[in-house]
Amino acid sequence: MSTHPVLQLKKNEARRLRAGHLWVFSNEVDTARTPLKAMTPGDLADVMDENGKPVGTALVNPHSLICARLISRRPGVNPTRGWLADRLRQALSLRERFYERPYYRLVFGEADGLPGLVLDRFGEVMVGQLNTAGMDMLRPRLEAALADVLRPAAILWRNDSPVRDLEGLKREIVPGPGQLPAEGEVVEGALRFRLDLMSAQKTGWYFDQQANRARVWPLLAECGRVLDLYAYHGAWGIGAAAQGAAEVHCVDSSAPAVAAIRANADRNGVDRIVRPVHADAEKHMDQCLADGERFDAVIVDPPAFAPRSRDVKPALKAYRRVNEKAIRLVRPGGLLVSCSCSAHVHEDRFADILRQAGRHVDRDLQVLMRLEQGPDHPVHPAIAESRYLKGMVVRVLPSF
Secondary structure, rough: OOOOOOOEEEOOOOHHHHHHOOOHHHHHHHHOOOHHHOOOOEEEEEEEOOOOEEEEEEOOOOOOOOEEEEEEOOOOOOOOOOHHHHHHHHHHHHHHOOOOOOEEEEEHHHHHHHOOOEEEEEEEEEEEEEEEHHHHHHHHHHHHHHHHHHOOOEEEEEEEOOHHHHOOOOOOOEEEEEEEOOOEEEEEEEEEEEEEOOOOOOOOOHHHHHHHHHHHHHHHOOOOEEEEEOOOHHHHHHHHHHHHEEEEEEEEEOOOHHHHHHHHHHHHOOOOOOEEOOOHHEEEEHHHHHOOOEEEEEEEEEOOOOOOOOHHHHHHHHHHHHHHHHHHHHHEEEEEEEEEOOOOOOOOHHHHHHHHHHOOOOEEEEEEEOOOOEOOOOOOOOOOHOOOOEEEEEEEEEOO
C-alpha cells in the first residue's frame, strides 16, 4: 500500500504520460482535488488520472512549471539506495557496451530514468549536476548508491547550472565524498586531456561530441590549415593536429580555456602545430576575412544560442550569421563542421540554416556526414528535448 500523497490530473492529461513522457506541468494538475501548493519541493507523489487510476510515481516541485517528473510507471515506488543503485547499474551497462575506457556521461537524466540528474565519469572521479529539487534531496542516497556501484575516488557536484533557478535551487559547487584531484583527465582515442574540474564549464567536458570527433578527425588529416572556433579545451583542433593537419588555430574567448588548449597541445605533442587564440569567435572570423585568410577546414561548435524556446528566432539569425562567415573562410573544396547544441533548434531547421548561409555567400554545399550526440547521451523517444545535439560536415564549393 502506497503512503505517497496523490497528484491528481485533469481530464485527458494522462494521455501524454501514458504515451511515454515523464513530465507533469502545473496546469495539468486538478488543484481542486490535489493540494499541489501544499507539497514540499522534492516530495514523492503518486500521479493519478482523472478517474483515480495510477500513472506512476513522481518527484514533485510545486514551484516549478514542470511540477512533477515520473521516476516509475508504478505507484508507491521509493527511490532507496538500492533502487538508485539498480538504475545506475542499468546506465553503466549501456556505457560499458560502447566505451572501452571510463570516460563518458554515465547518467543522462530522463533518458536513463533519473530525471534531473547528470553524471559524468572521469576515470575514478565523478562530476555531476542535481538539476531538480527531487534529485537534490536524493543526493546522500545517490552518493551511497555510487559507492555501491563504482566506488569512485571522489565526487564533485557542479550545481551551478541556470536550470536550478527554475527549481528554486541555489547555484553552488559542492564537493562530495572523496578527495578531488588537482586536475581531471579525459582520454579520447590516443589523446589525453587535463582539466580543472572545479572551474571548468558545466561538468567539465563535452562528452556528447566524443563519437563525432572520432568520426570527423580522420577527415581532417589531409587539411593544411584548420580553424577551430569556440574551441574550449581544444579537443576538435588538437585531434585534427594529431591526425596530420599542418596548422590549427584554436579560438576561445576564455583565457583559462586558451591556457588549457596550450597545455593540452603540449601534452599531446602538437604544440608546434596548434596555435591557441584568445578572442571572440565572430570578431576573429571578421579579422580573418579582412586579412584574406582561408582555411581547409573550419569547425563551428558554439554554446547553445537558444537555451529557451523563446530564444529560437534570434538563435536562427545567429547560427546563419556565424556559418556565413565560416563558409566564406573555407577554401574551395574544403570542409565545414558545424554543430548546434540548442534543443529548441531542430535538425531540419539547422540544416536549412546552413543551406541559406551557403546560398547567401554564393557557395554550394555537399553534405558528407550528419552528426548527433553519442550513445552515452541516449535519446528519450517521447522527450524531444533529449535529442539536442545536431551537426553536419559539408564540403564547400564555388557556386556551380
